[in-house]
Amino acid sequence: MSRNKPRRLAVLLFIAAMALWLILLGPVRAIHQPTLAAAGVAPDWLSPGALYVPCLTPIPFPTAWADAARGSGVAGAVAPLRCYLPVLTNCYCPPKSAVQDGGFEMGAFGCWQHGGESRQAILDRLDDGEPPRSGRYCAALGAPVSCEAHPQAEAWMYQDVDLPIDARMVTVAFTYRVVSNDILGWAAFSVELRTLDNVLLKRILTDGYDPPDRIAICAYDLGWRSYNCDLTPYAGGTVRLWFSSRNNWDGGLGIWTFVDDVSLTIQR
Ligand SMILES: [Ca+2]
Numbered sequence: 016m017s018r019n020k021p022r023r024l025a026v027l028l029f030i031a032a033m034a035l036w037l038i039l040l041g042p043v044r045a046i047h048q049p050t051l052a053a054a055g056v057a058p059d060w061l062s063p064g065a066l067y068v069p070c071l072t073p074i075p076f077p078t079a080w081a082d083a084a085r086g087s088g089v090a091g092a093v094a095p096l097r098c099y100l101p102v103l104t105n106c107y108c109p110p111k112s113a114v115q116d117g118g119f120e121m122g123a124f125g126c127w128q129h130g131g132e133s134r135q136a137i138l139d140r141l142d143d144g145e146p147p148r149s150g151r152y153c154a155a156l157g158a159p160v161s162c163e164a165h166p167q168a169e170a171w172m173y174q175d176v177d178l179p180i181d182a183r184m185v186t187v188a189f190t191y192r193v194v195s196n197d198i199l200g201w202a203a204f205s206v207e208l209r210t211l212d213n214v215l216l217k218r219i220l221t222d223g224y225d226p227p228d229r230i231a232i233c234a235y236d237l238g239w240r241s242y243n244c245d246l247t248p249y250a251g252g253t254v255r256l257w258f259s260s261r262n263n264w265d266g267g268l269g270i271w272t273f274v275d276d277v278s279l280t281i282q283r
Contacts, residue, residue: 108125108126108174110174110175110176110177110253111176111177112176112177112178112179112279112281113176113278113279113281114174114176114187114256114277114278114279115174117189117276117277117278117279118149118150118152118153118275118276118277119137119147119150119152119153119154119274119275120150120151120152121152122137122139122151122152123137124137124154124172126174127154127172127173127174128172128173128174129170129171129172129173130170130171130172131156131168131169131170131171131259132166132168132169132170133156133157133158133168133169133170133260133262133271134155134156134157134158134170134271135154135155135156135170135171135172136154136155136158137152137153137154137155138152138153138154138155138273139151139152141153141155141192141273142155142158142159142194142271143236147273147275148190148192148239148273148275148276149190149275149276150275153273153274153275154172154258154273154274154275155170155271155272155273155274156170156171156172156204156258156259156260156271156272156273156274157170157260157262157269157270157271157272158271159194159234159271160196160268160269160271161269162196162233162234162268162269163268164265164266164267164268165262165266165267165268165269166262166265167261167262167263167264167265167267168261168262169259169260169261169262170259170260170261170271171257171258171259171260172257172258172274173209173255173256173257173258174255174256174277175211175253175254175255175256176253176254176255176256176279177253178246178249178250178251178252178253178254178279178281179250179251179281179283180250180251181250181283182247182250182281182282182283183247183282183283184245184247184280184281184282185245185246185247185249185250185279185280185281185282186243186244186245186246186247186279186280187219187243187244187246187256187277187278187279187280188241188242188243188244188276188277188278188279188280189206189241189242189243189258189274189275189276189277189278190239190240190241190242190274190275190276191204191222191239191240191242191272191273191274191275192236192237192238192239192240192272192273193222193223193224193236193237193240193260193270193271193272194234194235194236194237194270194271194272195223195224195231195234195235195237195268195269195270195271196231196232196233196234196235196268196269196270197223197224197231197262197267197268197269197270198223198224198225198226198229198230198231199221199222199223199224199225200223200263201231201262201263201264201267201268202223202224202261202262202263202267202268202269202270203221203222203223203260203261203263203270204220204221204222204223204258204259204260204261204270204272205218205220205221205222205257205258205259205260205261206218206219206220206242206244206256206257206258206259207219207257207259208246208249208254208255208256208257209254209255209257210254210255211253211254211255213255213257216249216254217244217246217249219242219244220242220244222237222240222242223237223270224237231268233268239273239275246279256277258274258277260272
């Protein structure tokens with residue numbers, strides 16, 4: 016019995032050391048999200064929606080894998096990267112003075128928060144089979160529905176951004192494509208500027224099918240549209256860019272909207 020004690024202790028110490036290694040060292044990875052967004056490629060260990068907590072930041076780290084992802088083949092380059100400790104739940108993306116993956120080219124919502132009763136998805140083909148506005152992917156808020164009465168429903172997404180106080184001009188720009196069974200008022204695509212508590216600061220855009228005769232047409236496709244808006248008065252704050260596609264009332268006929276190329280231009 017007494018001879019087994021040291022062995023048991025050694026096994027326990029070994030298990031404890033392995034557990035410590037798994038908890039503290041195993042999950043640590045180096046990642047630079049803007050680099051990923053530019054490359055449009057995420058390494059296979061990066062789980063969309065995972066929470067990445069910044070640790071030693073910034074630290075020098077070889078970027079050979081990032082260069083390989085971009086296809087440049089340049090190895091050995093060194094750049095300051097952030098070190099993140101992945102844990103299990105939602106995405107942690109500190110607000111930046113830029114929209115992170117505004118083209119949705121990571122193929123996942125990533126830094127975009129999203130929700131609602133209607134579909135939220137990142138698609139490489141629109142529901143009619145056409146490609147996104149640019150690149151390989153775009154976001155879809157809502158899904159095609161039959162041209163009949165539906166309950167009130169919404170799909171939304173947002174990203175928080177920092178608007179630097181020394182900005183001389185701040186502009187947000189995006190493209191969107193509304194397909195609506197109903198007329199504006201009953202159904203709409205909306206973009207808003209909000210506080211981080213979701214208090215409305217500015218209605219950036221409300222759009223939908225708005226014919227003079229006010230007669231709805233099933234699955235009316237408004238095509239890709241571009242829009243930009245001056246946000247300079249809000250420089251110096253952290254704000255929320257909120258996108259929503261909404262069947263406004265019970266009995267509405269439905270709407271779905273594609274979004275791509277969301278960007279923030281800051282002039283100093
Ligand atoms: Ca895109």
